[in-house]
Amino acid sequence: MNNFMEIAVQEALKGIRKKEGGPFGAVIVKDGEIISVGNNQVILTNDPTAHAEIVAIRRASEKLGRFDLSDCEIYTTCEPCPMCYSAIHWAKIPIMYYGASRDDAAEIGFDDKYLYDVLQGLITDEKLMSKQIERSECLIPFKLYDEDQEKKLY
Amino acid sequence: MNNFMEIAVQEALKGIRKKEGGPFGAVIVKDGEIISVGNNQVILTNDPTAHAEIVAIRRASEKLGRFDLSDCEIYTTCEPCPMCYSAIHWAKIPIMYYGASRDDAAEIGFDDKYLYDVLQGLITDEKLMSKQIERSECLIPFKLYDEDQEKKLY
Numbered sequence: 001m002n003n004f005m006e007i008a009v010q011e012a013l014k015g016i017r018k019k020e021g022g023p024f025g026a027v028i029v030k031d032g033e034i035i036s037v038g039n040n041q042v043i044l045t046n047d048p049t050a051h052a053e054i055v056a057i058r059r060a061s062e063k064l065g066r067f068d069l070s071d072c073e074i075y076t077t078c079e080p081c082p083m084c085y086s087a088i089h090w091a092k093i094p095i096m097y098y099g100a101s102r103d104d105a106a107e108i109g110f111d112d113k114y115l116y117d118v119l120q121g122l123i124t125d126e127k128l129m130s131k132q133i134e135r136s137e138c139l140i141p142f143k144l145y146d147e148d149q150e151k152k153l154y
Numbered sequence: 155m156n157n158f159m160e161i162a163v164q165e166a167l168k169g170i171r172k173k174e175g176g177p178f179g180a181v182i183v184k185d186g187e188i189i190s191v192g193n194n195q196v197i198l199t200n201d202p203t204a205h206a207e208i209v210a211i212r213r214a215s216e217k218l219g220r221f222d223l224s225d226c227e228i229y230t231t232c233e234p235c236p237m238c239y240s241a242i243h244w245a246k247i248p249i250m251y252y253g254a255s256r257d258d259a260a261e262i263g264f265d266d267k268y269l270y271d272v273l274q275g276l277i278t279d280e281k282l283m284s285k286q287i288e289r290s291e292c293l294i295p296f297k298l299y300d301e302d303q304e305k306k307l308y
Contacts, residue, residue, distance in 0.1 A: 005288045012295035016302065023299035042308045047212055048221040048245040049203070058201055067202040077292040083240030086269050089282060090237065091202040096284040099292025108300045109307070115240050119273045128243060130250040134159045138231040138253025141166035145177035146262045148170065153263070154196045 004029055004075040005099060007037060011052070012077050015039030022110065026052040026076040028060040028069065028093075035072060036060040052076060053084035057091050067154055069093050078105055081112040082119050158183055158229040159253060161191060165206070166231045169193030176264065180206040180230040182214040182223065182247075189226060190214040206230060207238035211245050221308055223247050232259050235266040236273050 004027045011025030021040035028035045038055030042048055053076050061067055070092040078100040080088060088096055106113040118125040145151060158181045165179030175194035182190045192209030196202055207230050215221055224246040232254040234242060242250055260267040272279040299305060 001291055002288055005291065009288075009291055009295060012292075013298065016295055016299050016305075019306065021308065023295035025295070042221050042244075043306050046215050046219055046221045048215060048223070048308070049208055049211060049241045051244075054203055057203060061200050061202060065200055067196050067200045069202070077295060079286070081240060081244075082236045082273055083238075083244065085273070086235060086237030086240070087203045089265070089269055089272075089279075090196075090205075090235075092281075094282060096282060097287050098284065099286070099288045100296060101286065101289070104289075104293060104296060108296050111243070115243055116273065118243075119236055119239070119270065120275060125243075127246075128248060128250060130252060132233070132253070132255070133251050134156055134163075134253050135255070135258075137155055137159065137163055138166075139258060141163060141170055141177035141179070141231060142254060142258060142262050144167065145170050150173075151170075152173065152197050154175065154202070 002075070002097070004034070005077070005097060007034065008052075008075045008077045009099075011037050011039040015041065015052075018044070020044035021050065023108070024052040024076070024078050026056040026074060028056045028072050028074050030064075030072045035063055049083065051081065051084050053080050054087050057087055057093075061091070067091065073097070079112070081105075081110075082115050156229070156251070158188070159231070159251060161188065162206075162229045162231045163253075165191050165193040169195065169206075172198070174198035175204065177262075178206040178230070178232050180210040180228060182210050182226050182228050184226045189217055203237065205235065205238050207234050208241050211241055211247075215245070221245065227251070233266070235259075235264075236269050
């Protein structure tokens with residue numbers, strides 16, 4: 001078995017035993033070495049964003065002191081939900097290995113597939129009502145930011 | 155102007171002035187009272203997941219001591235990226251008001267629209283190579299979790 005994925009599975013198992021959250025683990029690797037590990041800690045931390053990949057990304061960023069993880073790879077025991085997929089993108093991680101699929105996650109009761117279907121426009125999100133208001137006022141910070149010649153891009 | 159959105163805009167402006175990150179702000183409200191505010195802090199914290207909505211959700215969850223924010227609303231100065239949209243979903247927030255659109259964000263250089271297009275299958279994600287490996291081993295934690303009668307759902 002792939003060594004890094006094996007460690008991700010161990011993280012997932014540890015998280016279940018300690019009742020920290022869902023059955024998910026992730027490992028971030030750079031140059032063949034583990035930078036960080038993470039498991040789902042939604043229950044432990046009361047943070048709904050504390051999915052395994054997000055936990056691992058935050059730890060890797062903290063350890064490396066940068067938000068750009070473009071020299072890293074991520075191993076995750078399950079195909080990331082859209083939140084985590086997008087977080088991997090924002091972290092600029094270019095390579096991802098995943099184990100179980102979104103359908104596997106749906107079978108044990110997780111909404112990953114539902115969310116993908118919503119974002120793909122296949123179904124309407126009946127759980128979230130959204131409405132656009134005050135667009136012109138919200139463009140004021142955009143303009144200020146766009147004109148800032150000294151801003152650090154991310 | 156809507157009071158809560160006005161505060162979200164002020165958070166965004168404060169974040170730009172302090173060079174904390176992108177021009178985005180968010181406010182979480184419960185029963186007409188502000189529970190938390192957030193602005194993009196990717197630069198300040200070196201955390202690529204520190205978008206305004208995620209920051210506000212983490213603070214609200216910490217303040218209320220629970221991951222379930224189903225009695226809250228969120229005001230955000232920009233249509234959330236898929237990461238934040240999904241985080242709002244995982245936090246079970248049922249009502250969202252947003253100001254600027256994903257197209258407005260694209261115009262000042264942010265990838266929100268790109269990510270939505272990727273997740274909708276409209277374009278291929280050339281920035282992220284993904285590959286499924288070791289599915290059967292990764293299903294072991296799923297099975298253990300699924301059989302745990304005492305697990306706390308989230």
